[in-house]
Amino acid sequence: MARLGIDFGTSNTGAGILRDGRPAALPLEAGAQTLPTAVFVDFTDKRFVYGEAAARAMMEGQDGRFMRGLKSILGTPLAREKRRFLNERMTLIEVIGRFLAEIRCRSERITGQSFEAAISGRPVRFHSESEDKDAQAEIDLREAYALAGFRAVDFLPEPEAAALAVAGEGRMLIVDIGGGTSDFTLCERARGQTRVIASRGLRLGGTDFDRSLSLAHVMPLLGHGAEIGAELGAKTHAAPRALFHDLASWEKIAFVYDAALLREVKRWIRLARDPVLFERLAEVLEMHLGHDIAYAVEAGKIAANDSERGEIALDVVQRGLRIDLWGVQLQHELSSAAARIGDMALATLKDGGCRPDQVDMVVFVGGSSQLSGVRQALARRLPEARQETAEVFTAVVHGLAFAAR
Template identity: 65%
Template sequence: MATLGIDFGTSNTAAGWMQRGAPVVIPLEGQNATLPTAIFLEFGSKRTLYGQAAARAMMDGEDGRFMRALKSVLGTPLARERRQFMAEKLTLIEVIARFLSEIKARAEAATGQTFDAAISGRPVRFHSVDAARDAQALVDLTQAYEMAGFGSVSFLPEPEAAALSVKGEGRILIVDIGGGTSDFTICEKSGLDTRVIASEGIRLGGTDFDKQISLSHIMPLLGLNAQIGNEFGEGSHSAPRGLYNDLASWEKITFVYGDKTVREVRRWERLARDPKVFGRLADVLEMHLGHDVAYAVEAGKITANGASEAMIDLGVVEKGLGVSLPNGDLMAQLFPAAQDIALCAEATLKAADMTPDDIDRVVFVGGSSLLGVIQQRIGLMFPNAAMETSEVFTAVVDGLAIAAGARVGA
């Protein structure tokens, strides 16, 4: 029975297996090592598209439902709500199962193997402040794997998987900042042996960083904090913040659309002191542009991280519309999140009964670990440790492949 290692991520997914004693990442989309964790249910042809094809269909304005960051709904009531998708009602667990089934099929086609079992990465904690939701998330994900056709599935915390693939010796802190969570493992490596000493995690990651930037820089252009005049009499009130929070959250965008919401926003537009901003919001909702805006924010974040300034281009909403995102603003905006992440790193040290001076190396994995504000804050905590950026996008899946191989003797 062949076992497939799957790093099912909030933003990207990868798969790997052991071949001739070495971990091999299986290309899932062309020669790409990772596949965007994105799904598009195309209404006209009733096809389901995955990865970059799903994102292209959304950006091309195809008629359908686009979903991304579905890992974030695991453990929440939203995961088990039945919703109308095309001609059937599905839960989001079933949608995730279809995505995992596609990963299985692509991996089998690429390798000629049949993968009856999976070893999946998981955050140290799906929900760091709600133990019940954290436990339910694992139940939900297990069910999704079973529905995807895997006879058995086991789980390994993602930073512990990355620890297996990191080369070298000594005491190492793995800093794994992904799309939805930040996870830490302290391990000791000696030769081929890896001993996990402590692991901790927090529900905070790249999609949360995108949300912060969107709420501070983009949503005011769509009416956040703008005043709506009372329908009768004098006075005014702010637009309800809940809609903007959902529109700025990757996993909730697809559920804000609807004729009732558009009609309500058009009413705000009529009553507003600045009708233009609510007109933009109504256009975004009417034309289903929420994910286009989110992608623009994500691109601006990435650019600003490596440059003095970036422009978040919102031309898809209104010709010539955009907002500047200086690197200094990015650093300041994300500093509170970096502080929370540093506190979790401290908790990992405490669980290991260690001090920063006990750590020889800090290894960053996960796409969001590349953010300068994160690396600087962690670097201040470990002034005597070597800072390394490992295989950022594949360290976890490499480790899962190693673990899978060890279980079947590959």
């Protein structure tokens, strides 16, 4: 029974097989080795759309519901809540199952093979603060694979998969920072063989960085922290925080669009000291602009990391509305998260009975591992280890292809 290696990620997903003994990431979309982990429910054509086409449908303002970051809901009550999608009532586990079925279908079309089994990457910890949620997340994901038509699925921690594909020899620490989690594997490579020594995981990733930046820079422009007056009297209270946290969280944005909530926000406009803020919020909710904002924050983060200055462009909300995001500012605002990542790396070494000066190299995997603040945090804690970058987006799927053999 042929097995397909699948790296189901918070932000991007890849699939891989071995070809002539070498791992190959399948071109799930034209010209790309991964595709966005994104789903669009097209209300006009009554169908589900996946990957880049889903993101494009959202950006073009087509009538439907866009979802991204669904991996983050695994293990939570949100995963099993029944919701109406087109003419069906489905759970988000079933939506993930349809997404994985699309991955299977595309992989079979590309390779000409039939895949009834999968070996899937998984974070070392889906939920680092809860054993129960962590166990439930794997149960949820296993169910999604079954719904996708896979008769069997095995799981391999993502940094351990990446370790199988990394070049070089010696003692190395794999640091895999993806959209939703940060994972660490201490391993030894000698004569082409890999020995895993210790692994740890932390529920902290790129989408958390985006949420922090959105709450700090964007949500105040929509009324986060602003005062709302009472219908009678002079008392005021701050706008409820939960709405802004959901609007800043990739996996929750799709579920904030509610007619009753929009009516409430329009009431805030009438009672607010600064009604312009809530007028913008009403526009975001009425026009379903939450994901547009999230993409703008993500783009600003990447730009500020790559140069001295980036920009969060919010023209979609209000023409000319832009926020400067400086590189030094980005490092400062994400320093606490970077410190947590660095400390978890040291904890992984301690689990393996290894001192920092005994690590030959730190190998970075995953899109968010490119943040300079994260790399500096690791350099401070392992100053003698050289830093290497593996195939950032495909190292895990290459390792899963080896494991599938």
